[in-house]
Amino acid sequence: MIELQNLVAGYDRQPVTQALNGIIERGSMTAIIGANGCGKSTLLKTLAGFIPPVSGKFRWREKRPTIGWLAQRHSLEAQFPLTVHDVVSMGCWPKISLLAAYRRETRLRIAEALERVGLESLANSTIDELSGGQFQRMLFARVLVQNAPLVMLDEPFTGVDETTCNVLMELMLDMYLNGQTVLAVLHDSERVSRHFPQTLRLDTATPHWGTERVRVA
Numbered sequence: 001m002i003e004l005q006n007l008v009a010g011y012d013r014q015p016v017t018q019a020l021n022g023i024i025e026r027g028s029m030t031a032i033i034g035a036n037g038c039g040k041s042t043l044l045k046t047l048a049g050f051i052p053p054v055s056g057k058f059r060w061r062e063k064r065p066t067i068g069w070l071a072q073r074h075s076l077e078a079q080f081p082l083t084v085h086d087v088v089s090m091g092c093w094p095k096i097s098l099l100a101a102y103r104r105e106t107r108l109r110i111a112e113a114l115e116r117v118g119l120e121s122l123a124n125s126t127i128d129e130l131s132g133g134q135f136q137r138m139l140f141a142r143v144l145v146q147n148a149p150l151v152m153l154d155e156p157f158t159g160v161d162e163t164t165c166n167v168l169m170e171l172m173l174d175m176y177l178n179g180q181t182v183l184a185v186l187h188d189s190e191r192v193s194r195h196f197p198q199t200l201r202l203d204t205a206t207p208h209w210g211t212e213r214v215r216v217a
């Protein structure tokens with residue numbers, strides 16, 4: 001799906017990562033791992049198109065797909081007066097108009113996603129009322145509704161308890177089994193080794209594609 005060719009990610013022409021080469025296959029599930037500050041989020045933002053590469057390039061093997069994006073929690077505005085339902089329904093907007101977002105089938109899709117993340121009873125709560133874990137569940141529901149071919153998640157488990165982590169991990173596995181390509185920045189090496197078929201480690205002398213299934217960092 002994405003081919004990295006000597007791709008260096010960074011800011012304002014200052015490199016953060018080393019040159020990266022490799023392929024993220026369609027339908028794969030990859031964890032980007034490594035120590036704080038090694039450039040995991042920077043790489044994800046580059047592949048999502050938010051910042052340009054410092055050098056090198058990446059290439060979509062087919063047309064660039066719609067990307068389901070789950071940002072790092074601290075980069076989100078929680079005070080905006082929106083309900084949980086409003087936020088989840090945003091997952092429909094790229095495909096259909098705002099008015100169509102309230103068609104029956106769409107409403108059912110939103111309701112189903114809220115149920116899958118366990119937030120059906122909070123659909124009409126405003127987002128400033130949510131706990132950290134509930135907020136993250138809501139963002140997952142939006143990604144579920146979007147059903148994008150490629151899903152990028154930046155530290156999806158930050159600040160959430162073990163039960164919520166397990167629920168969210170199951171949802172990520174469901175996306176993968178559903179044929180969506182999943183690319184996630186993660187810190188939890190135990191979860192990575194248990195669930196992720198592929199890893200890209202950025203904090204070694206040379207970036208390393210592999211699997212953590214045997215070796216737990």
Ligand SMILES: Nc1ncnc2c1ncn2[C@@H]1O[C@H](COP(=O)(O)OP(=O)(O)OP(=O)(O)O)[C@@H](O)[C@H]1O
Pocket residue numbers: 011016034035036037038039040041042043185
């Ligand atoms: N907007 C920015 N402008 C300039 N430099 C930045 C910006 N955002 C991050 N950096 C720097 O880029 C480097 C890599 O940051 P990045 O967030 O990609 O690391 P990370 O591997 O995701 O770290 P963590 O595990 O702590 O989240 C850090 O040195 C950081 O200070």
